Amino acid sequence: xxxxxxxxxxxxxxxxxxxxxxxxxxxxxxxxxxxxxxxxxxxxxxxxxxxxxxxxxxxxxxxxxxxxxxxxxxxxxxxxxxxxxxxxxxxxxxxxxxxxxxxxxxxxxxxxxxxxxxx
Amino acid sequence: xxxxxxxxxxxxxxxxxxxxxxxxxxxxxxxxxxxxxxxxxxxxxxxxxxxxxxxxxxxxxxxxxxxxxxxxxxxxxxxxxxxxxxxxxxxxxxxxxxxxxxxxxxx
Numbered sequence: 001x002x003x004x005x006x007x008x009x010x011x012x013x014x015x016x017x018x019x020x021x022x023x024x025x026x027x028x029x030x031x032x033x034x035x036x037x038x039x040x041x042x043x044x045x046x047x048x049x050x051x052x053x054x055x056x057x058x059x060x061x062x063x064x065x066x067x068x069x070x071x072x073x074x075x076x077x078x079x080x081x082x083x084x085x086x087x088x089x090x091x092x093x094x095x096x097x098x099x100x101x102x103x104x105x106x107x108x109x110x111x112x113x114x115x116x117x118x119x
Numbered sequence: 120x121x122x123x124x125x126x127x128x129x130x131x132x133x134x135x136x137x138x139x140x141x142x143x144x145x146x147x148x149x150x151x152x153x154x155x156x157x158x159x160x161x162x163x164x165x166x167x168x169x170x171x172x173x174x175x176x177x178x179x180x181x182x183x184x185x186x187x188x189x190x191x192x193x194x195x196x197x198x199x200x201x202x203x204x205x206x207x208x209x210x211x212x213x214x215x216x217x218x219x220x221x222x223x224x225x226x
Binding site: 046096104107 | 120151153155162163164165168169174206208210213214215216217218219220
């Protein structure tokens, strides 16, 4: 059974960079059958798809965040990461990592990390 | 971006009732729709993909239908454990987008 475990700080100062990591167990991140994505959820915006990465390193980002987002993958550690730069209060949200099937359906999810942007 | 409008935003029903949740897309998206269930404090759970295919392990009382711009999630006989929020997602065009959600309460 594939499990995704998220890690990273829950408090980030405005203008700084949010960094989260998702460690995959019970399966290889090198699998060509899946995409690895990040999704966030906030009371104001609901669920928002941030982007995904493929094991090859190919990425696709939501254009609304593209200028500030980087998703990377470390196959040796079986993990992938999210960086969101220049954060503001509007980036306060519950952040999830997920394993998507080839159709983009998010089949497995991390536990979620509440990130608050505040000084 | 493709907009998804769910209705109703809230519904209250009794155990055993048949419940339907609607999702309308701002443009045609074939059957590239997924439905998720989310309980408080938990991550969303995939229920249905490709508009009507039940994810492994999901009870058969859940079903999905529709195509192009109109989609429906149906719970044939509502159970107490179905109290949750439900979201549709379109996967036809980037960026993938979600509906605003429907909260289902058990009376």
